[in-house]
Amino acid sequence: MSGPRASSRRSSVYAWLVTAPLGLFGIICFAVFATGENGWYKAWTGGLIIAAGAVAAGVAVTHIVIGRQTYTVVVTETPLIVGLFFLPPAMVILAMTCSALITYIRLEPAKLGFNVAKQAASTSAALIVMALLPPVRDAGPGTWGILFAAGAASAIASHTFVAGVIAVVQSAHAGRQALIAGLPTLITSGISILIGLVFVVTLDVTWWSVILLAGLILAIVLVLRSFAGVFRQHRTLAEVYELTLALRDEVDAGGLPDVLLGRVRTLMQSEYATLWLPPQGRHPEVLLTARVDDSAGLFDISPTPSVVRSRVVETGRAVAVGSQFETATDLRNSMRRHNLRDLIAVPLRSGPITIGTLEVVNRVGATSTFRDADVQVLETIAAHVAGAVENSRLVDRLRYDAYHDRLTALPNRRRIVDALAESVTVRAEDEVVAILLFDVDGQRNVNESMGHAAGDKLLVEVAERIRGIADSGALVGRIGGDEFVVTLRAASIEATIELATQMRERLRGPMAVGSLTLDVDTAVGVSVYPDHGSDPETLLQRAELAANAAKVLPYGVQPFHPALESRAVRRLGIAADLRRAIDNDQLEVYFQPKVTLADRHVLGVECLARWAHPTHGEVAPEDFVAVAEHTGQLARLTEVVLTAGLRHCKAWADADRPLSIAVNLSARTLLDSRFPDLVRELLEEHRVEPCQVTFEISEPGMLNDIERVLPTLYRLRDLGVRLSVDDFGTGASSLGYLRQWPVHEVKIDDTFVQGMATDSGDLAIVRAIVSLAREFGLTVVAEGVESELTLELLEEMGCEIGQGYLFSRPLPFERLEAWLSAQTEPESTPTGEVRRLRAVI
Numbered sequence: 001m002s003g004p005r006a007s008s009r010r011s012s013v014y015a016w017l018v019t020a021p022l023g024l025f026g027i028i029c030f031a032v033f034a035t036g037e038n039g040w041y042k043a044w045t046g047g048l049i050i051a052a053g054a055v056a057a058g059v060a061v062t063h064i065v066i067g068r069q070t071y072t073v074v075v076t077e078t079p080l081i082v083g084l085f086f087l088p089p090a091m092v093i094l095a096m097t098c099s100a101l102i103t104y105i106r107l108e109p110a111k112l113g114f115n116v117a118k119q120a121a122s123t124s125a126a127l128i129v130m131a132l133l134p135p136v137r138d139a140g141p142g143t144w145g146i147l148f149a150a151g152a153a154s155a156i157a158s159h160t161f162v163a164g165v166i167a168v169v170q171s172a173h174a175g176r177q178a179l180i181a182g183l184p185t186l187i188t189s190g191i192s193i194l195i196g197l198v199f200v201v202t203l204d205v206t207w208w209s210v211i212l213l214a215g216l217i218l219a220i221v222l223v224l225r226s227f228a229g230v231f232r233q234h235r236t237l238a239e240v241y242e243l244t245l246a247l248r249d250e251v252d253a254g255g256l257p258d259v260l261l262g263r264v265r266t267l268m269q270s271e272y273a274t275l276w277l278p279p280q281g282r283h284p285e286v287l288l289t290a291r292v293d294d295s296a297g298l299f300d301i302s303p304t305p306s307v308v309r310s311r312v313v314e315t316g317r318a319v320a321v322g323s324q325f326e327t328a329t330d331l332r333n334s335m336r337r338h339n340l341r342d343l344i345a346v347p348l349r350s351g352p353i354t355i356g357t358l359e360v361v362n363r364v365g366a367t368s369t370f371r372d373a374d375v376q377v378l379e380t381i382a383a384h385v386a387g388a389v390e391n392s393r394l395v396d397r398l399r400y401d402a403y404h405d406r407l408t409a410l411p412n413r414r415r416i417v418d419a420l421a422e423s424v425t426v427r428a429e430d431e432v433v434a435i436l437l438f439d440v441d442g443q444r445n446v447n448e449s450m451g452h453a454a455g456d457k458l459l460v461e462v463a464e465r466i467r468g469i470a471d472s473g474a475l476v477g478r479i480g481g482d483e484f485v486v487t488l489r490a491a492s493i494e495a496t497i498e499l500a501t502q503m504r505e506r507l508r509g510p511m512a513v514g515s516l517t518l519d520v521d522t523a524v525g526v527s528v529y530p531d532h533g534s535d536p537e538t539l540l541q542r543a544e545l546a547a548n549a550a551k552v553l554p555y556g557v558q559p560f561h562p563a564l565e566s567r568a569v570r571r572l573g574i575a576a577d578l579r580r581a582i583d584n585d586q587l588e589v590y591f592q593p594k595v596t597l598a599d600r601h602v603l604g605v606e607c608l609a610r611w612a613h614p615t616h617g618e619v620a621p622e623d624f625v626a627v628a629e630h631t632g633q634l635a636r637l638t639e640v641v642l643t644a645g646l647r648h649c650k651a652w653a654d655a656d657r658p659l660s661i662a663v664n665l666s667a668r669t670l671l672d673s674r675f676p677d678l679v680r681e682l683l684e685e686h687r688v689e690p691c692q693v694t695f696e697i698s699e700p701g702m703l704n705d706i707e708r709v710l711p712t713l714y715r716l717r718d719l720g721v722r723l724s725v726d727d728f729g730t731g732a733s734s735l736g737y738l739r740q741w742p743v744h745e746v747k748i749d750d751t752f753v754q755g756m757a758t759d760s761g762d763l764a765i766v767r768a769i770v771s772l773a774r775e776f777g778l779t780v781v782a783e784g785v786e787s788e789l790t791l792e793l794l795e796e797m798g799c800e801i802g803q804g805y806l807f808s809r810p811l812p813f814e815r816l817e818a819w820l821s822a823q824t825e826p827e828s829t830p831t832g833e834v835r836r837l838r839a840v841i
Helices: 002-036 040-059 077-086 089-103 109-132 141-169 172-181 183-205 209-249 253-268 306-315 329-337 372-403 413-425 443-450 452-469 493-507 536-550 562-583 621-630 634-654 675-686 699-704 706-719 734-740 750-755 760-775 788-797 813-823
Strands: 062-066 069-073 270-277 286-291 319-321 343-350 353-363 432-441 475-478 483-490 509-513 516-529 557-559 588-596 601-613 617-619 660-665 693-698 722-728 745-748 779-783 801-803 824-829 832-837
Touching (some): 002 089, 002 109, 002 141, 040 077, 077 089, 077 109, 077 141, 077 183, 089 109, 109 141, 183 209, 253 286, 253 353, 253 372, 306 319, 306 329, 306 343, 306 353, 319 329, 343 372, 353 372, 372 413, 372 760, 413 432, 413 475, 413 483, 413 516, 432 452, 432 493, 443 452, 452 475, 452 483, 452 509, 452 516, 493 557, 516 536, 536 557, 562 601, 562 621, 562 634, 588 634, 588 813, 601 621, 601 634, 621 634, 634 660, 634 675, 634 693, 693 706, 699 722, 706 722, 745 750, 745 760, 750 760, 750 779, 750 788, 760 779, 760 788, 813 824
Parallel strands (some): 516 557, 601 660, 722 745, 779 801
Antiparallel strands (some): 062 069, 270 286, 270 353, 319 343, 343 353, 432 516, 475 483, 588 601, 601 617, 824 832
16 A cells, blocks of 8 residues: 555645645735735625635535536636625635635645635636726626636636646646546536626625525526436446446456456446455355556455455345444444445345345545445446356356266366367477276176166266376366276376376275275276377277277276277278168168147157168167268268158148158268258158258267358258257357357257256256257257156246157157057147147156
């Protein structure tokens, strides 16, 4: 605090450089006029009246804010004009100087001295102008001009003196700005002079007119103050609105105080404005304060007594301390101990919970204090601030979840890939970037025998152990169900293998899962940059190949070797079989119903490819879809599924019970510019309305090539088909890109939906996605609906469509028809017959 005080002392010294010449000028003028007229002091009664009038005029200052301009209405020129006409010059100087002394007596010495000297000098300037003009003889028009010129000289001189002292105390530039900014006050000074001339004319006729004039002035002051209150309310509303817009645009909790506190301090005209947020979860405590005239920015202390903040948190209500409020004695005593005049502290609420406080301390101005209206304004601001804080934390939670595994809180695959990409760019010549992939043995058996809850506990225990044995510079993550990754820098591949062996041995041993103790083992795959790959995905893929090979080794550690990729031969074999299966129409399309949650209407089905291999049996869809992508057969596979779906869609429409179809698309398909033309041809061939077809595109797939797939998305949208973002919530940039995509619906990933009934984090994410989608006017589909509780929660939050085992598994066409007959009943609607579920069982 020593800096501002020292600066204040320097300012006082500089101010006297202007005050002293002005005071000397006023004294000289007073002496000259006093010696020039004998008996001037006999007019002391009139001097008292003029001084009293000037004091009253100084007190009755009114500030009117129009737009961003503040106009100060003051009638101090009115008593000056009356005094110039009726009193000797020396008495006028004495009366106006004494009035200034009385008006500004509460100010500090430097400001008091300047204002008194300014009044004496400006009054002397008016008298000098009058002395240079013809003498005043009556209250006629000639006298009006002389008095107006004298009053104008006084106003201009006063304005110039103020700009001069600012230039001396601060800078020449500040002085010029004050000179320009104060020009509107000359207009109000002119009005004050005209009022004074009216006083002169009426008082010259009869002194009884002072009664009428006093009433008129009182009425004018009341009207002006009424207008000032209206304009002040308008300005407050406008500034609160601007603050609300600024908070809405601020999505980063770290930047919120910068946007908020300076504006709040200015709006509330306070010396301090403070934001306090207690620690919550991953979020640390926030305590930042903005101070008036402090160019250093925000600082992390607060003048607010702790007892005040505690009272706000305990009661959940605003606490105001000051001369205008009834306040508890302990709070007043605390304020006095901290040398504070007044304050307002209001709670930031999230529902019934207080998540922080917003505080303003010390109303700026010697005679100003906070009032009840200020409490209401600050509470309004606090409501918007609380919403901004909650939104920022929600966005932070979504971002965190996008890069972290929900079960173990470890970085997920996306975060590991990003970290590896950074690591390989800054590698030293004498080191390698190593990936150690730990595959937990037996975790699936735990799930099947003891349940998924026990399996989750096992994974959490493994995560804690790996985190405990990893070096401080290593990054530990979970990239799959039972796969953990440790990335680090090592001297060589040999050193990496030795470290992996040591970590595996330390990781082995019994682990407590509930009431049971299990012996858990792991297989470790090792890959290093640059020996085994040049990009993160390749390194992770080869570490997974090595981990799979390590499962059959007694020592359980396997570095990558090119021979491990011989498995690609089997993939090529499957690729050849897949080609024959497509050519011979051996793939089957299954259909999973999609149901409206509000009225249980079956509005459509999702078309899903299934393949029963003659040798290997059922091939997982993700396996043969991956093969199709890598071998260029994806376009034919997509065409097969779409054609089957359109054929049945047409049959349902002809039977007057229309059902829409949904088909999954890969991002690779969207990179084919010919695909929209194929869709148009198939729609025309099967005579299906485009709005009956929905294409579901995986969100992570779109994010990888968003700029390249957007043109195809727009062409598909222009055809009239519907577009859906599948697996929504699993990508890293959902919130940032959603508004740019030409999509009609979002499909919440089943991992979130299945966990929302037991995991508050999943529930919050689903609720946020539903709210966000509805804000953008998008339909929301929830996949993975498997329980009545999940269904009820989705209905409550406004999700429109559900899909999952609770309604039906994916079924071949014949079984779907049987399911429709057994589980649904017809219901007529304006658009045709609709199948409605009889009950969800």
